[in-house]
Amino acid sequence: MRNQYFIMTGLLGGFLLLGHVTEGAAQAQTQTTAPTANQRFVWEPVARIENPRFPVQISLLNQTGIDLDYGFTDTSNASPNTLAPNARATLTLTNPSVLLSINPIQTSTDSNIPLLLFDVRVQSNNAIEVILKPGSGNDLTGDAIGQVLDVQESGGIFVY
Secondary structure, eight states: OHHHHHHHHHHHHHHHHHHHHHHHHHHHHHHHSOOOOOOSSTTSOSEEOSSOOSSEEEEEEEOSSSOEEEEESSSSOOSOEEEOTTOEEEEEEOOTTOOEEEEEOOOSSOOOOOOEEEEEEEEETTEEEEEEEEOOSOOOTTSSEESEEEEOTTSEEEEO
């Protein structure tokens, strides 16, 4: 029992030290560097618009080889639009609280719905391009694979 106490104390101390070092490193980074768009965790954006101006133009390019449905999550347009393979579409996002949903159109009874990889490229402070590609592997937390694009008022662009 005494050994377990020391092990737990050591682990707890390690966690506290790790948390303290990580916090200090994050503070140093925000003071010396601009925010990055390398999404390693779900709370980090896949891209960032510096000084965003709404409305934001979103250009979609479908490189998946399959038809996709897309549309905003508000109720302004109840039916989704279709984006054919190698086709482009341009949308205008006026409200940063609205998300853009993009899904493969399932044309058979096959339950293997392909994953989508969002390659997000910032063009200006009010325009982005999203190249949709076939995803591979599992949908992991913090990657650019998903079905929803979230352009936030702060400029952070997330994929869920």
